[in-house]
Amino acid sequence: MTGTASNEAQEQVRVRFAPSPTGYLHIGGARTAIYNWLFARKHGGTFILRIEDTDVERSSAGSIQGILEGLQWLGLDWDAGPYFQSDHTEAHREAAERLVATGHAYRCFCTKEELEARREAARQAKGSLHYDRTCRGLTAEEVAERQARGIPSVVRFRVPAGPGSVRFRDAVYGPLERNYEDIEDFVILRSNGSPLYLLSNAVDDIRDEITHVIRGQDGLANTPRQILIYEALGAKLPVFAHMPLTLDLAKRKISKRTHGEVVSVQFYRAHGFLPWALVNFLVLLGWHTSDDREIFSRKELTEAFSLSGISRANSVFNYRPGDPKFFTDPKAISINAHYLRSMPVEELAGHVKPELLAAGLWDPEYENRRRQWFLHTLELVRGRLHTLKDFVGPARAYFSDEFPMEEKALQKNLLRHPELAAWLPQLGVRLAALSSWTVETTEETVRAFAEELDVKAGVIINGIRAAVTGQVAGPGLFDCLVVIGRDRVSARLGKVPELYG
Ligand code: GLU
Numbered sequence: 001m002t003g004t005a006s007n008e009a010q011e012q013v014r015v016r017f018a019p020s021p022t023g024y025l026h027i028g029g030a031r032t033a034i035y036n037w038l039f040a041r042k043h044g045g046t047f048i049l050r051i052e053d054t055d056v057e058r059s060s061a062g063s064i065q066g067i068l069e070g071l072q073w074l075g076l077d078w079d080a081g082p083y084f085q086s087d088h089t090e091a092h093r094e095a096a097e098r099l100v101a102t103g104h105a106y107r108c109f110c111t112k113e114e115l116e117a118r119r120e121a122a123r124q125a126k127g128s129l130h131y132d133r134t135c136r137g138l139t140a141e142e143v144a145e146r147q148a149r150g151i152p153s154v155v156r157f158r159v160p161a162g163p164g165s166v167r168f169r170d171a172v173y174g175p176l177e178r179n180y181e182d183i184e185d186f187v188i189l190r191s192n193g194s195p196l197y198l199l200s201n202a203v204d205d206i207r208d209e210i211t212h213v214i215r216g217q218d219g220l221a222n223t224p225r226q227i228l229i230y231e232a233l234g235a236k237l238p239v240f241a242h243m244p245l246t247l248d249l250a251k252r253k254i255s256k257r258t259h260g261e262v263v264s265v266q267f268y269r270a271h272g273f274l275p276w277a278l279v280n281f282l283v284l285l286g287w288h289t290s291d292d293r294e295i296f297s298r299k300e301l302t303e304a305f306s307l308s309g310i311s312r313a314n315s316v317f318n319y320r321p322g323d324p325k326f327f328t329d330p331k332a333i334s335i336n337a338h339y340l341r342s343m344p345v346e347e348l349a350g351h352v353k354p355e356l357l358a359a360g361l362w363d364p365e366y367e368n369r370r371r372q373w374f375l376h377t378l379e380l381v382r383g384r385l386h387t388l389k390d391f392v393g394p395a396r397a398y399f400s401d402e403f404p405m406e407e408k409a410l411q412k413n414l415l416r417h418p419e420l421a422a423w424l425p426q427l428g429v430r431l432a433a434l435s436s437w438t439v440e441t442t443e444e445t446v447r448a449f450a451e452e453l454d455v456k457a458g459v460i461i462n463g464i465r466a467a468v469t470g471q472v473a474g475p476g477l478f479d480c481l482v483v484i485g486r487d488r489v490s491a492r493l494g495k496v497p498e499l500y501g
Helices: 027-042 061-074 085-101 112-124 140-148 197-207 217-221 223-232 256-263 265-270 275-283 298-304 330-342 345-358 371-384 407-415 420-432 439-453 457-469 477-484 486-494
Strands: 014-017 046-051 080-084 105-108 154-157 165-170 174-179 187-189 212-216 239-243
Touching (some): 061 265, 085 187, 187 197, 217 223, 265 275, 275 298, 420 457, 420 486, 457 477, 477 486
Parallel strands (some): 212 239
């Protein structure tokens, strides 16, 4: 068994998030970052950010920016970095040379054409498609002679010959093994001197003294070869912990190509998610506690998190495209709603302010004279909202005279009762004359009005709700009226006839 370090930490933990900046911050990448960050925080360790930008063609500055902003928004603060892999190419090259010098790697002069011809022959003969190790036995003189003639060469890793295997214990998947004969003498340095990703990644992890490599299951294919590199360089192995994949309901890997923006962190920010709610949702995609708790404060999560809670089974991103009510996984929405209604209202106010500002509905008095009103309003409406956007959507009527009218509210609460077109303005006048504006006085006035007309109070109440808030349902109507205010209420009731067209 090669891996000796224990799964959970007994040493100074050093972990890293190592994204390749080839696109936006994906929720799968964010989950990797979250697991590493939590593990570091739990053990008082170091969380390193390393940008793996060696694929120059696919990497972009915009993507790096997006990743940094995404992590910051999520609150995943890193302790070191960002380091850039491309700054360390020389060290990667030197490591390759060291491996050649110690006999763990060798120069290979086979041309692309030769390799292709041999592979084709092997294909016909149904033999192994691995490199046939032609150059593995070249003597130092033969190598020197070819280099002197200027023949280009790559560097290949010399996989141990004969029976045997790379064995290691993954903290999630348990003991794993790969036979040497199933591993090709893989290239670690190209003929132009540029290192291959597999080498750079391992060399950087060694340099950064990474103790736990926590990454996606797709990294598992690299692990045996990386362990060979570690061993050949005489470095101590980290613990490897590979996280399960996240699949959609049709068992497809989640990706931008298949799912679009819903898999980017930015999408959640743009849709009014609280950053911690997204962290809380993402952590559950592949990790759980024995009692299956779902809501964790930052402190609770840091305490509860452990590698042993990561499941081997793929997690499911329960997203049904085309269902407008659930623009993402319903669990993500319900977790966000949970935080909206349970966080300290002062803190919520800090999140709602930018939404109101962006919608042109912010009143500076919400921080002065109208502070209490503002906080009270948030308290009143938040119980039914799902995202921060809802404060300027379904709850817009509290902050603006221009608000959307739900189709159902219009049809069912108003148009179905044509008499309301005359009644509600009359009621508006009566309410405007109230000397005190409270839940009790408004309720009394409305009920007395219904009684005089001999109609069910419900008809009037539902009509007022639609006219004043645009909604079919909501908090207690008289609480709403008090918050929205006498002038606005009576003005909105006065305009009801316009809705009847
Ligand atoms: N740059 C790799 C990726 O984005 C990270 C692999 C690793 O964590 O070792 O997939």
